[in-house]
Amino acid sequence: MPRKNGPLKRRGFLEAALTAAASSSLVSCGRAGGGAYWRFFTAAEARTVDAICERIIPADDCPGASEAAAVNFIDLQLTRHYKKHRDAYRQGIAKVEEAARERGGKVFAELAPEQQLEVLAEIEEKHAGFFALIRAHTMQGYYGDPRHGGNREEVSWRMLGLPSPPVRGRVPYETKAG
């Protein structure tokens, strides 16, 4: 069964991302084409979470968590199975922004990557519970099935060389001789 996204159209995706908002972050494109809206996060929170996700799984020659829309996964699941983690996110994001302000007065998403790493190291140490949560959720949003809101266009599965869709069985009815 073909997925509705079809083959990876990174160019088209990037264009949409760049035109949808003046922001340099891809986050405003949580819903590509449909304009930005979030189910749980404020736009500012989503931007922070998106930037955190990207540090947890950064882009190299393969897309990172931002392009995979891990933040969209988290936002969606915070209205579903992860409702119980809403407070943890609200408070955790505030802590991240607090730590970011102490480093040059900018919001986290606008810090240089090295400064972002400093902030996250601090959060990992001082707010280990929240960091473990967002780390696990980023991994789920990146490596999990796109049906949950992340892993856009199956970027992580392509990275691992998994055929798409990785659902149905293969090698039917091959049994040992005799």
Next chain:
Amino acid sequence: MALKHVNAVIVGSGAGGGVAAKELATAGLSVVLLERGKFHSPAGCRKDDLRNQRTSALGNGFGPGDERNPRVLVDETGKERIVLASEGGYSNNAACVGGGTFSYGAMAWRFMEKDFRMKSTYGAVEGSTLDDWPLTYDELEPYYEKAEWEMGVSGDDSANPFRAPRKRPLPMPPLPPNREYEVLHPAAKRLGLHPFDIPMLRNTAPYNGRGPCMRCRWCVGFACEVDARTGTHNTVIPAALATGNCELRTECIVREVLVDNRGRASGVVYFDAEDRRQEQTADLVIVSGGAVESARLLLNSKSRLFPNGLGNRHDWVGRNLQSHTYSGAVGLFNFDTYDDLGPGAQIAICDYNHGNPGLAGGAMLANEFIRLPYQFLDYAPAYVPPWGPAHKEWVRKAFRRTIVVIGPTQEMPIFEARVQADPKVKDYWGIPVARLSGGKHPHSIEIARFMAGKAEAWLKEAGAARTWRRQPSRGLSGGQHQAGTCRMGGDPKTSVVDKYCRVHDVDNLHVIDASVHVTNGGFNPVLTILAVAYHAAGHLAKTWKNTRGRV
């Protein structure tokens, strides 16, 4: 309106209850089979990598749900907390028709002779309630065979010199080797070990009207889409229903077992799918809810004659909760070892189940089941940072070059690892929930550490460039292999049921599931649960003809 009286009511449709239903229904008894979960059809189940019985980040695939079924977990420091069904520590087994057998990996092991005689073999172990079973391997052997042939097991253990004697080979051949098998098999031979093909409740050829495994990626934890994996849901339960003597009722939550004023079981009270209170009377009551829920049900069945719950006169119900202390090792290779063919687990050795110097037991070792990307992250070694570019790079490089070898170490049962009915917390239906407490015996950890070393040595011999161990955890054992809470034994003062699974002081009440296991073998337990169920229910059906349940 009162429900029609039946000969037997069975609580739970997993491995034990499914077999009991079939044995009794085919013997002509009228049976009601109650299941707390739903009936799932294999093709109708979506393949959800984050919501299944193996990876429950977004919930359990086949129940129970998080909303209505809390438990209380008391950790080693005595701190207690409420755990939801999809969280670690819950000791979950699936809640659906077929129970664990609907979505398990389906390894179909016979225990070895010594596994039934652990105390005789190793002597008493301090701090453990280690004991012999009242059943021997020889007594169970025909029922192992019955399970293998009636339900359908594939594999080939003829190259395993440690296996207990069998009269008949397995009915189906193993699957062709996957790449991990090809890497591990010669390495084991070089080490002087005895590798062979894992027996599995899985069709590899058409059998019982169902087709063979198509080797897909969605195996353990998921429904088998082509219905090639065998559970009670596609064998004995349909056979029971086909007799016309068995009625399956799903989404029924049993509150308690009723007793009459002479102290005999008279039926059960349950809440049906619409939450209506129902009373099902029966001549025989069979409890097959798994080691946690069966114990909870007996403990919640309090009455004037049984103020501490049924079968619990000597405080043994809920005790000795055990499972397996899993440990092993991961090997990273310089070449691709992973071909992504289900079920993944194919090769095993039993060289270390017994006879390990200074250790009271051991485990079977096998390569791990197939993994999905998110699941794979769990295998990362300590030297890889948990996030950032190095982690991503490791996942990318290692996904196809990693072999995991693990084994279920047989545990030393302990009296303080237990299930109780919580005095305060109740579930959605107002029934006291299971309260789990205790930990593992230090010797279980010791054996598991030894096993991790053996797994690592195997991987090194196979050419792994780097290896790291999967060390055992200290926390309470439960989960899908949960066992031991209604121990089988000859002495009513130190056990709950007799060798036919009958509760000592209530002669028409039986517990037929892994709760009765005295010890749990160094193997996945399902075939033993099935064999014990065939043995017990077969005996029950036979004696029924003469006595109608009154002994």
